Amino acid sequence: MELTPLLNKQLKTPLYMQLYQYIKKEIETGGISPGTLLPPIRHLCEHLQLSKNTVESAYQQLTAEGYTESMPRICIKVLPLEKTLMPPSQLKVHTNREPKETEQSSAATYDFKYGDIDLSHFPFKTWRRCLQNALDSEDHDLFLYGDHKGDFGLRSELAKYLFQARGVRCVPEQIVICSGTQNAVGLLCQLLSMNGRLVAAENPGYDGVRSVFLNHGCAIQPIGLETDGINLSQLAASRAKLVYITPSHQFPYGMVLPIQKRLKLLEWASRENVYIIEDDYDSEFRYQGRPIPSLKALDKKENVIYLGTFSKSFLPAARLSYIVLPSKLADEFQEKLGRYSQSASPIIQKAMFLFMKEGFFERHIRKMKKVYQEKHKTLISAIKTHFGNDMEIIGEKAGLHILMKTGRRARDLIHKAEKLGVKVYQVSDFWLEPHESSSSIVMAGFGGLSAAEIEEGISILRKAWLSSSKQER
Amino acid sequence: MELTPLLNKQLKTPLYMQLYQYIKKEIETGGISPGTLLPPIRHLCEHLQLSKNTVESAYQQLTAEGYTESMPRICIKVLPLEKTLMPPSQLKVHTNREPKETEQSSAATYDFKYGDIDLSHFPFKTWRRCLQNALDSEDHDLFLYGDHKGDFGLRSELAKYLFQARGVRCVPEQIVICSGTQNAVGLLCQLLSMNGRLVAAENPGYDGVRSVFLNHGCAIQPIGLETDGINLSQLAASRAKLVYITPSHQFPYGMVLPIQKRLKLLEWASRENVYIIEDDYDSEFRYQGRPIPSLKALDKKENVIYLGTFSKSFLPAARLSYIVLPSKLADEFQEKLGRYSQSASPIIQKAMFLFMKEGFFERHIRKMKKVYQEKHKTLISAIKTHFGNDMEIIGEKAGLHILMKTGRRARDLIHKAEKLGVKVYQVSDFWLEPHESSSSIVMAGFGGLSAAEIEEGISILRKAWLSSSKQER
Missing domain, CATH: 3.90.1150.10 (Aspartate Aminotransferase, domain 1)
Structure with missing residues (x-):
C-alpha cells in the first residue's frame, strides 16, 4: 500500500507529526484497517520525498501509542482499535437499487x-486458444490503443460475414467496432448531432436503446406496430429524420418485416432523406421460413445504418458490436469522431478476428x-x-x-x-x-x-x- | 460461407434461376471472389429453405457456364473471371484520412x-496468467454482460488503490468502470444532461475530451493557464457549471496545480455549485517533489468527479478507465443510466481484478x-x-x-x-x-x-x- 497525505512544510507542526496525525486519523476512521501492513520506511520516504528520520519518527509515535506494532523485517502492522469508530460520512451511498x-x-x-x-455449447477451449494466440502476438500495436475504428482484420472478416449471412455489401472502412449496442447508438447520436431532435422508434421497442436517445437529448416519437411490423403511415406522419427499427425480429414482439414493407420503408427514407438505424441484434436465429435479407442489403440509396452485435451470436462478455455506416457517413465519422479511441480491447478484437478467420464463428x-x-x-x-x-x-x-x-x-x-x-x-x-x-x-x-x-x-x-x-x- | 439472396416465389423466374442469377452477379461484381467454395447444397437448402433440386440446378447452371467447377466431395469452387469486372459502386469509400x-x-x-x-517491462506472463485464471472461472456471469457499473471486485480494489495512491476516499458503489476516458466523459455528458450547456476547460487542453463535449452539444469556454495552472479568475468569470481540468499534470503543459489553488478552486466550486471533472490520467508518474493528493482527496463538499485510466499505468489495450462519482451522482447514475450495459469486457475486468488483488499492480x-x-x-x-x-x-x-x-x-x-x-x-x-x-x-x-x-x-x-x-x- 501507499499513503498520500497532504504534508505542508510551512506549517509549524513538524512533518513527522503531520504524517503521524494523518495515519492515526485514518486508522481511527477505518480508512486503514487493522492487520494492514504500513509501507516500508524506504518506500514511503521515496514516495513522499521525506527523510528516513521523518517517517521513522512518525511510525515510532504510532507504535508508542498502540496504533501499530513493529513486526520482524521492519514491517509495521496496524492493530485493531478497542471501540469501533464511525467511517467518514461521505462514504455512505444509498445503493438501494444496486444489488437487488x-x-x-x-x-x-x-x-x-x-x-x-x-x-x-460455447467453444471455451477454442476461444481460449484464440485469446492465447492474440496475447502471444508479436504485434506491439495489439497492446496499445489499436485502430480507432477497430481491428482491420476483424472488420474485414465482418464484411465477409455480413455479405454472406445478411446480404450486406460493405467494405471494412464502413465498419466501426463498438463495445455494445448502446455504445454504438451513443456514437451515432453524436455523429448525427441528434440532440434536441426527433427519433421515431417502434412502440413497444427496446428500452435500452431508447434510453440512449433520451439521454442524448432526443425526443422519441413512438410508432405503433401492425401484425407485420412497424406502421408505415404513422412513421411517415412523424416527420422524423431518424428511425430506429428491428426489422428482422421486432423487439419484443418478434414479427419479421415483410419484403414489401421493407421496400416501401426504403423508398420513403430515400425520398424524405431519412436515416434508418437497423438493429439486427439476433437475426442469426430463425426457426421458420426463408431468411429475408437485411434492410441494409436492399439499401441502394444508402439510408440504412446497420447495427449488429456478438452478444447473441457469440458471447455477451466479448462486449463487441458493430456499425455499418453508409459511405457518406463513414467520411463524416472520420471527421467528427476520428479523435475517439476505440472502446473495445484490441486483444479481444484480435481473438475474435482469429475465431472468425479460422471458420469457428460460422x-x-x-x-x-x-x-x-x-x-x-x-x-x-x-x-x-x-x-x-x-x-x-x-x-x-x-x-x-x-x-x-x-x-x-x-x-x-x-x-x-x-x-x-x-x-x-x-x-x-x-x-x-x-x-x-x-x-x-x-x-x-x-x-x-x-x-x-x-x-x-x-x-x-x-x-x-x-x-x-x-x-x- | 452462407448466401442470403432475396428470392421471390411469386415471380415467373423459377427459384433456381433466381439463385443462379444472384450468385452469377456476385461473382461478376467481385462480391464472391475466385477460389471461394460455395456452401454445400445441404447447408444452402437448410439456410434458404429450398429443395435440394433447386440448389443443385442453380449450381449446375453456374458450372455449365464456367463460373464454378465441381470439386470432390460435392464442393463447388468459384473460378477466376477472364476480364476484371468493376466492383459495385457503393463499395467505394473515400478513406483518404484513415491509413495516413x-x-x-x-x-x-x-x-x-x-x-x-x-x-x-510489461509483465506479460503474469497478465496472461490473470486472463487465463479469469477464463477458467466457474462463474457464468463472467461470460454474460456483467454488472452494469463494472466488476464489483475490481471496483473494490480500485477504491483501495485510490485511497492509498491518491488519497481518494470512496466506496465501490461510487465507481463506474468505463472503456476509456472518452467513453467516461460521454457517459458524464449524458448523466449531467450537458447538451446545449457550457463547459469550462483548460486551454490548451486535451482535445480528445474536448471533442466529446462538443459532440454532445456543449459549448467550450476556454480558460487560460498561468505558470501554476488554470487561471481561477477567468474560470470564475466563465459562469460555467462544469469544469474539465487536469490538476495533477496539466495536459499538455505539465504543471501541477499547487495546494493553495486547489483549495480555492474547491471553495469556489462548492459556493457556485459547480462540478469539477478531475482527469488524473497519469498522476502515477512524478519525478520531482512530493506527490500532492488529488483534488478529489480534498473534496469535502463532493463537487469533484474523478477520472482515472489504466492506459498509462497499465496497458492501453485493456481499454479500462473509471469514474468516481460524488455519492449524490451515484444515485442519479443508477436512475438515468442504470439500463446501460457495461462496455468493458467482464473477462478483462476480472483479469485486472486478479492482477490488482495479488499485488501485481502496485x-x-x-x-x-x-x-x-x-x-x-x-x-x-x-x-x-x-x-x-x-x-x-x-x-x-x-x-x-x-x-x-x-x-x-x-x-x-x-x-x-x-x-x-x-x-x-x-x-x-x-x-x-x-x-x-x-x-x-x-x-x-x-x-x-x-x-x-x-x-x-x-x-x-x-x-x-x-x-x-x-x-x-
Whole structure:
C-alpha cells in the first residue's frame, strides 16, 4: 500500500507529526484497517520525498501509542482499535437499487432471463486458444490503443460475414467496432448531432436503446406496430429524420418485416432523406421460413445504418458490436469522431478476428441455430402441453425469447412464479408510456436454460398459475 | 460461407434461376471472389429453405457456364473471371484520412509518440496468467454482460488503490468502470444532461475530451493557464457549471496545480455549485517533489468527479478507465443510466481484478515509476547535451511526455525530423482556436522508446534541426 497525505512544510507542526496525525486519523476512521501492513520506511520516504528520520519518527509515535506494532523485517502492522469508530460520512451511498436484481435472479431455480445465452455449447477451449494466440502476438500495436475504428482484420472478416449471412455489401472502412449496442447508438447520436431532435422508434421497442436517445437529448416519437411490423403511415406522419427499427425480429414482439414493407420503408427514407438505424441484434436465429435479407442489403440509396452485435451470436462478455455506416457517413465519422479511441480491447478484437478467420464463428452459429431451435421447440411444446389454449404465444418464429399472453395480470403471474423459484419478466418498460397491452404479457428468454430446465420451468409455471387461478375463482 | 439472396416465389423466374442469377452477379461484381467454395447444397437448402433440386440446378447452371467447377466431395469452387469486372459502386469509400497516420508512424525509426507505453517491462506472463485464471472461472456471469457499473471486485480494489495512491476516499458503489476516458466523459455528458450547456476547460487542453463535449452539444469556454495552472479568475468569470481540468499534470503543459489553488478552486466550486471533472490520467508518474493528493482527496463538499485510466499505468489495450462519482451522482447514475450495459469486457475486468488483488499492480507501478524516471532523465539530459540553451523544455516534472520550445516553426521542425526518421508531434490541436504559442512547440512522448532510442532520436533531431538552421541562415 501507499499513503498520500497532504504534508505542508510551512506549517509549524513538524512533518513527522503531520504524517503521524494523518495515519492515526485514518486508522481511527477505518480508512486503514487493522492487520494492514504500513509501507516500508524506504518506500514511503521515496514516495513522499521525506527523510528516513521523518517517517521513522512518525511510525515510532504510532507504535508508542498502540496504533501499530513493529513486526520482524521492519514491517509495521496496524492493530485493531478497542471501540469501533464511525467511517467518514461521505462514504455512505444509498445503493438501494444496486444489488437487488442480482440477488433476486440468483435465488431463482429457473431463470427465463432474456440476454442469457447457452454456455454449455460455447467453444471455451477454442476461444481460449484464440485469446492465447492474440496475447502471444508479436504485434506491439495489439497492446496499445489499436485502430480507432477497430481491428482491420476483424472488420474485414465482418464484411465477409455480413455479405454472406445478411446480404450486406460493405467494405471494412464502413465498419466501426463498438463495445455494445448502446455504445454504438451513443456514437451515432453524436455523429448525427441528434440532440434536441426527433427519433421515431417502434412502440413497444427496446428500452435500452431508447434510453440512449433520451439521454442524448432526443425526443422519441413512438410508432405503433401492425401484425407485420412497424406502421408505415404513422412513421411517415412523424416527420422524423431518424428511425430506429428491428426489422428482422421486432423487439419484443418478434414479427419479421415483410419484403414489401421493407421496400416501401426504403423508398420513403430515400425520398424524405431519412436515416434508418437497423438493429439486427439476433437475426442469426430463425426457426421458420426463408431468411429475408437485411434492410441494409436492399439499401441502394444508402439510408440504412446497420447495427449488429456478438452478444447473441457469440458471447455477451466479448462486449463487441458493430456499425455499418453508409459511405457518406463513414467520411463524416472520420471527421467528427476520428479523435475517439476505440472502446473495445484490441486483444479481444484480435481473438475474435482469429475465431472468425479460422471458420469457428460460422461453425458456432450453425451449431447454435440447431441448439436454440431445439430449445425453442421444447419451450413451445411445453407451453402447449401445460397451458393448451389458455396461453397465447407471441413471436415464435425466431430469436431467444417469446412472449406469453394470458387474460391475467402479468405482475401477479410474475410474483407467483417467483415464489416457486421461476423467473419470468414483465414487458411494460418496452412501451414508452404505460400501456394496457403490457399488463397481461410476460417475457421468457430461453437461451440460458437447458431443454430439461425449460420443461421443468414451464411445468412449475403451470402449478404457480393454474392452481392460484383456481384459488382466485 | 452462407448466401442470403432475396428470392421471390411469386415471380415467373423459377427459384433456381433466381439463385443462379444472384450468385452469377456476385461473382461478376467481385462480391464472391475466385477460389471461394460455395456452401454445400445441404447447408444452402437448410439456410434458404429450398429443395435440394433447386440448389443443385442453380449450381449446375453456374458450372455449365464456367463460373464454378465441381470439386470432390460435392464442393463447388468459384473460378477466376477472364476480364476484371468493376466492383459495385457503393463499395467505394473515400478513406483518404484513415491509413495516413499508421503508415507514417510505422515508417519512423524513432517515434516519440505520446500514448505509447513501455512494453519491454510489461509483465506479460503474469497478465496472461490473470486472463487465463479469469477464463477458467466457474462463474457464468463472467461470460454474460456483467454488472452494469463494472466488476464489483475490481471496483473494490480500485477504491483501495485510490485511497492509498491518491488519497481518494470512496466506496465501490461510487465507481463506474468505463472503456476509456472518452467513453467516461460521454457517459458524464449524458448523466449531467450537458447538451446545449457550457463547459469550462483548460486551454490548451486535451482535445480528445474536448471533442466529446462538443459532440454532445456543449459549448467550450476556454480558460487560460498561468505558470501554476488554470487561471481561477477567468474560470470564475466563465459562469460555467462544469469544469474539465487536469490538476495533477496539466495536459499538455505539465504543471501541477499547487495546494493553495486547489483549495480555492474547491471553495469556489462548492459556493457556485459547480462540478469539477478531475482527469488524473497519469498522476502515477512524478519525478520531482512530493506527490500532492488529488483534488478529489480534498473534496469535502463532493463537487469533484474523478477520472482515472489504466492506459498509462497499465496497458492501453485493456481499454479500462473509471469514474468516481460524488455519492449524490451515484444515485442519479443508477436512475438515468442504470439500463446501460457495461462496455468493458467482464473477462478483462476480472483479469485486472486478479492482477490488482495479488499485488501485481502496485508492484508494476513501482517498477514503472523507476523505468520512466530513468527514460525521462535520459531524455532531458540528451536534450541539454545536444541543444544546450537553444531548447526550452516544458513540463519536465512528471508524466510520459515533454514539450520542446524553440524560436522556430514547429511545422518545419517536425517535417525535417521526419525526413531523418524521427517523429515528434505538433501541439496546435490542444488549443481551441489557432494560437501563436503552439507554432513553436513540439511534443515528444517517451514512454514507448528505450533509453538508447531516446538518446539516438534526440541526436538525430540535432542533425535535422541544427544543420538545417545553418542552411537557412
